[in-house]
Amino acid sequence: MSTRPHRRAYSIGIAFDWFFFVFAGVAAVWLAVLSAEESLRLGWWGIAGGIVFWALLAYLVLPRLHRILTTIYVPDYFIGRTRTSDGLLGDPVNLALRGDGDAIERALTAAGWTKADPVTLRSSWRIVASTLTRRSYGEAPVSPLFLFGRQQDFAYQQEVDGNPAQRHHVRFWRCPDGWLLPGGARVDWLAAGTFDTSVGLSLFTLQITHRIDADTDIERDHIVATLTRAHPEIRVDVLADFSTGYHSRNGGGDTIRTDGNLPIIDVTRVAA
Amino acid sequence: MSETPHKRAAFEAPARLAQPTPYDPGMPRPGATVAGALLVLLRAIGGIVVLVSLVLDWPEVLATLEGASDAGSLAAESGVLLTVALVSGGFFVVVDLVLALFIYLGRNWARVLVLIVSTISIVSAFVSWWAQGQQLTLDGSLTTLALDILVLLALSSRAAAAYARRTERR
Numbered sequence: 052m053s054t055r056p057h058r059r060a061y062s063i064g065i066a067f068d069w070f071f072f073v074f075a076g077v078a079a080v081w082l083a084v085l086s087a088e089e090s091l092r093l094g095w096w097g098i099a100g101g102i103v104f105w106a107l108l109a110y111l112v113l114p115r116l117h118r119i120l121t122t123i124y125v126p127d128y129f130i131g132r133t134r135t136s137d138g139l140l141g142d143p144v145n146l147a148l149r150g151d152g153d154a155i156e157r158a159l160t161a162a163g164w165t166k167a168d169p170v171t172l173r174s175s176w177r178i179v180a181s182t183l184t185r186r187s188y189g190e191a192p193v194s195p196l197f198l199f200g201r202q203q204d205f206a207y208q209q210e211v212d213g214n215p216a217q218r219h220h221v222r223f224w225r226c227p228d229g230w231l232l233p234g235g236a237r238v239d240w241l242a243a244g245t246f247d248t249s250v251g252l253s254l255f256t257l258q259i260t261h262r263i264d265a266d267t268d269i270e271r272d273h274i275v276a277t278l279t280r281a282h283p284e285i286r287v288d289v290l291a292d293f294s295t296g297y298h299s300r301n302g303g304g305d306t307i308r309t310d311g312n313l314p315i316i317d318v319t320r321v322a323a
Numbered sequence: 324m325s326e327t328p329h330k331r332a333a334f335e336a337p338a339r340l341a342q343p344t345p346y347d348p349g350m351p352r353p354g355a356t357v358a359g360a361l362l363v364l365l366r367a368i369g370g371i372v373v374l375v376s377l378v379l380d381w382p383e384v385l386a387t388l389e390g391a392s393d394a395g396s397l398a399a400e401s402g403v404l405l406t407v408a409l410v411s412g413g414f415f416v417v418v419d420l421v422l423a424l425f426i427y428l429g430r431n432w433a434r435v436l437v438l439i440v441s442t443i444s445i446v447s448a449f450v451s452w453w454a455q456g457q458q459l460t461l462d463g464s465l466t467t468l469a470l471d472i473l474v475l476l477a478l479s480s481r482a483a484a485a486y487a488r489r490t491e492r493r
Contacts (some may be wrong), residue, residue, distance in 0.1 A: 319451035
């Protein structure tokens with residue numbers, strides 16, 4: 052840190068942004084209170100008012116409050132967990148890889164995985180529509196999760212029985228150059244794989260989201276198994292007890308269980 | 324001589340909320356910017372609706388004004404009053420339309436101006452609600468207030484800030 056040349060961290064404009072960011076959060080709380088009062092006064096229309104209140108709370112107020120609070124209380128260095136766009140702790144990092152991104156993508160495609168579409172208005176609408184109508188959407192986008200302060204570089208998934216509510220999915224992040232895992236192992240990519248079991252409400256933001264299977268080890272082993280089955284040349288080392296077995300929750304409030312082992316998948320020998 | 328790494332605190336400084344946004348002129352327009360521009364546009368349309376209803380209900384509005392003032396009949400000044408109201412109201416509608424356009428184009432001055440005006444309007448609504456017990460109802464000031472707060476939320480988001488400052492090098 053101290054070797055980097057000092058540069059000015061903020062300016063007046065950035066300070067303004069900070070003020071408006073926090074002020075908007077406080078104002079939104081007030082708006083939620085007012086709309087709750089108003090929906091009680093409206094009689095039957097209060098049901099519609101209640102939905103507006105929930106939407107305000109879940110998509111504007113709580114995310115903004117979480118963003119402000121988690122910026123302060125969640126450490127910003129690698130702790131083996133991804134973070135949601137609101138800064139909450141997300142899915143655990145449970146895979147590491149050596150090799151370049153293209154080799155990883157080739158290996159996954161050959162192993163029966165589908166690349167997820169980027170989150171856009173159109174793809175978001177399609178995932179809502181396909182969930183309601185229970186139609187298949189194999190390239191459904193996955194929500195952004197953050198590691199090293201960056202959104203995932205790409206994500207792959209496998210739909211289960213054409214049901215968009217259930218899917219295997221895994222997100223990948225390229226490690227910063229020269230970055231070492233705690234303990235000193237050098238890897239090029241980190242990944243977080245979890246299994247979506249159903250669509251539900253998030254515990255922390257009340258947003259509609261996918262619930263994940265608590266036993267993240269099953270998904271981790273499934274990813275490793277599909278890759279090694281398709282590519283016998285892939286070597287897998289395991290860092291045993293990388294994250295000691297722990298019980299925790301992800302950003303949606305789902306329980307997470309793991310034995311803490313971190314497989315390192317070496318894709319450098321996967322042919323082009 | 325090797326330097327002992329400093330211990331990091333268990334919490335981060337709140338100043339990190341104000342981290343400088345990255346320099347990225349090619350950044351795609353985020354949803355928050357579009358939402359902010361649409362909300363300002365909505366506010367302009369609301370202004371037009373108010374002006375049109377003012378013209379349609381002008382005789383009643385004039386009667387209320389006459390009752391409130393002790394100057395007696397305002398019939399002589401009716402035309403002047405209506406023109407003044409329409410021109411000043413129309414001015415704010417035009418300003419909102421221009422601001423909505425420049426927010427959409429990602430100009431930071433337009434964003435900051437709207438943020439400041441919305442903040443002032445929210446604070447004054449809060450003061451009259453808290454100190455003077457003024458009711459905020461759906462058919463009146465609550466809609467305006469909600470629009471102001473939503474504009475503030477959209478345009479103060481990190482994505483909207485980064486987009487408006489995408490060409491600023493730091």
